């Protein structure tokens with residue numbers, strides 16, 4: 001038995017003019033049902049709410065403004081779920097709706113609740129269907145496309161694999177819609193910046209992130225130890241083949257140095273509650289010395305945070321260099337910034353003397 005997260009993009013479920021393509025929904029549901037019936041735990045991350053809803057609202061093409069997209073998603077999500085529910089019912093599979101936002105992933109309690117819900121549904125043989133909660137997602141915190149959401153869900157549920165389905169049979173050296181000579185890349189073992197540059201934006205009028213956001217998602221999932229497939233499922237049996245390592249697409253192998261769960265949370269899920277500026281010595285200690293941050297290296301503190309929160313760390317030029325879990329409240333750190341360890345222990349009572357312990361630090365940039 002494997003736990004498999006499958007992401008389906010708008011371009012696979014709707015037509016360019018918008019509106020849900022019911023027969024595509026039925027096809028994907030039957031492919032998912034066949035994996036489910038083999039005894040796997042299957043989770044679906046689906047897009048398509050905006051694309052399914054905008055024509056019904058009366059917009060001529062996919063809307064650009066956030067409130068229009070949100071209105072389309074509110075209508076379209078219901079249509080999407082209805083279509084999935086009816087399609088899965090043919091295989092007697094119950095389908096449940098889970099709507100998440102970016103900020104849910106940075107709140108340990110909320111995301112823990114989501115995980116408990118998903119586990120409970122899977123235990124009862126129900127197929128969880130996840131989408132972004134578009135109505136309450138604000139612009140700057142939106143996933144936008146669901147590729148990143150699927151990677152975070154896969155990490156959250158500790159999936160055995162993530163299958164990102166789209167309208168192209170994998171990653172090419174260039175966008176194959178624009179260059180017929182583009183070559184397919186069958187396997188990727190290291191996601192480099194050069195590879196990210198190969199990938200362009202969306203080729204269709206309904207899709208959002210294009211290949212680039214899929215590679216970024218693959219980077220996050222593979223770092224979490226989850227192998228990823230990006231490709232096409234268009235005929236019966238294609239999904240099983242994709243899950244078995246024989247699909248029409250590109251396979252991304254897990255990177256050798258996978259991050260600990262704690263570091264993954266700091267890197268990908270957390271929302272910093274404040275920032276700490278450090279001097280050049282502390283910057284070196286963090287970036288090249290593999291050391292923890294001590295109060296002596298702190299020059300400035302901003303924001304209102306508590307021990308256990310994540311903070312961003314800035315260098316003396318105010319450029320972000322990383323983030324980590326802080327062991328001080330902001331007011332405590334203000335009192336002891338720049339002081340030696342001996343002085344610190346005279347002035348405040350803290351659980352750990354390091355401002356950020358190296359095991360809870362992550363370099364960014």
Ligand SMILES: Nc1ncnc2c1ncn2[C@@H]1O[C@H](COP(=O)(O)OP(=O)(O)O)[C@@H](O)[C@H]1O
Pocket residue numbers: 008009010011012047145165166167168170171172173174175176177198199200201202203204206207208209210211212
């Ligand atoms: N290097 C590339 N290889 C493959 N596809 C690419 C590449 N660069 C850009 N694309 C485009 O990415 C599109 C898939 O992304 P997108 O439209 O966002 O789909 P989805 O709705 O499934 O998320 C493809 O149709 C293709 O035009």
Ligand SMILES: N[C@@H](CCC(=O)OP(=O)(O)O)C(=O)O
Pocket residue numbers: 008009010011046047048049050051073131132134144145146147206207208209210
């Ligand atoms: N939450 C949105 C996702 C938007 C979107 O276009 O995503 P994708 O097709 O994955 O690039 C929706 O359901 O419409």
